[in-house]
Amino acid sequence: TSPAATGTQATDGTTPAGTAPASSASSLPVGDTAAVETMTRDQALATTNRIAIDTPALSGSINLAGGRLDDLQLKEYHEKVDPSSPRIQLFSPASQPDGYFAEVGFVSETPDMKVPGPDTVWQAAPNQTLSPFNPVTLTWDNGSGLTFTRQISVDEQYMFSYEDTVANTGSAPAAVSTYGRVTRF
Numbered sequence: 001t002s003p004a005a006t007g008t009q010a011t012d013g014t015t016p017a018g019t020a021p022a023s024s025a026s027s028l029p030v031g032d033t034a035a036v037e038t039m040t041r042d043q044a045l046a047t048t049n050r051i052a053i054d055t056p057a058l059s060g061s062i063n064l065a066g067g068r069l070d071d072l073q074l075k076e077y078h079e080k081v082d083p084s085s086p087r088i089q090l091f092s093p094a095s096q097p098d099g100y101f102a103e104v105g106f107v108s109e110t111p112d113m114k115v116p117g118p119d120t121v122w123q124a125a126p127n128q129t130l131s132p133f134n135p136v137t138l139t140w141d142n143g144s145g146l147t148f149t150r151q152i153s154v155d156e157q158y159m160f161s162y163e164d165t166v167a168n169t170g171s172a173p174a175a176v177s178t179y180g181r182v183t184r185f
Contacts, residue, residue, distance in 0.1 A: 029105060029117040044093040045071055049121070051136050052129040057157050062130065063093065063101075066118045067138055067150060069160065070094065070101035099185040104162050106148065109175040114142040122150070132156045145170020 039047075050061035053072065060072035072091040079085045091100050106115035116122070122138035130136045135153035142148070151163045168174050 029107075039095055041092065041096060044095045047095075048093075049124075051124055053154065054129050054131045055154055055156060056132075058090075058154070059087075060091065062136070062152065064122045064124060064138070066103055066105070066120060067116070067122050067152075068094075068101045068103045068118075070099075094183070094185075097185065100183070102180070102182045104150075104164070104178060104180045106164075106176050106178055109177075110172075113146070113174060113176070114144060115146075115176055116140045116142075116148050130154055145172075146174055146176075 045061065049064040050071070051064065053060045053062065055075075057075055058072060059075055060069075062068065063070050070091050070093045072089070074088040074090060077088045079088060091102065092098055094101060103118060105117045105120075108115045120140055122140050124136060124138050128134075128136045130152060132155055135151050138150045138152070140148045145168060147167045147169070149165045149167070153161045153163075155161075164178055166174065166176060
């Protein structure tokens with residue numbers, strides 16, 4: 001990892017040029033590490049609340065914990081030429097030995113401001129399915145006057161779109177920005 005990712009400090013206690021200390025309010029949350037104990041894919045998918053994904057090209061689900069896209073398969077492609085062979089898995093939950101997922105989160109430039117990150121459990125209407133022409137909406141309230149809303153949409157092929165908004169009903173200004181990352185073990 002780079003010094004910026006780890007918050008490395010020089011031996012004189014200063015932060016090397018171009019890097020941010022790990023404790024900085026605007027630094028990215030620490031990413032997951034590979035799972036030590038693993039469970040089956042079905043067990044991993046059953047342990048969290050999810051929103052189904054169904055397009056002509058893709059199937060899977062969004063994990064409401066972190067709003068992660070961590071369960072995605074190609075409908076028309078199989079591991080072998082035999083159409084009864086398993087479908088190609090693009091993304092897998094972090095608890096899998098081959099965990100592979102995409103996440104979008106927030107960082108704050110305001111110390112102690114709670115923003116959604118990898119462990120945030122988003123709220124969604126029950127029994128939704130993300131499909132073309134049917135976006136889904138996730139919300140999270142930080143309890144201090146900020147409400148985060150995320151609308152996720154997908155086209156008929158493979159393109160996911162995220163639209164994030166933040167409503168501030170508190171008295172203090174809020175400075176937040178988003179990050180996106182793909183993690184693979």
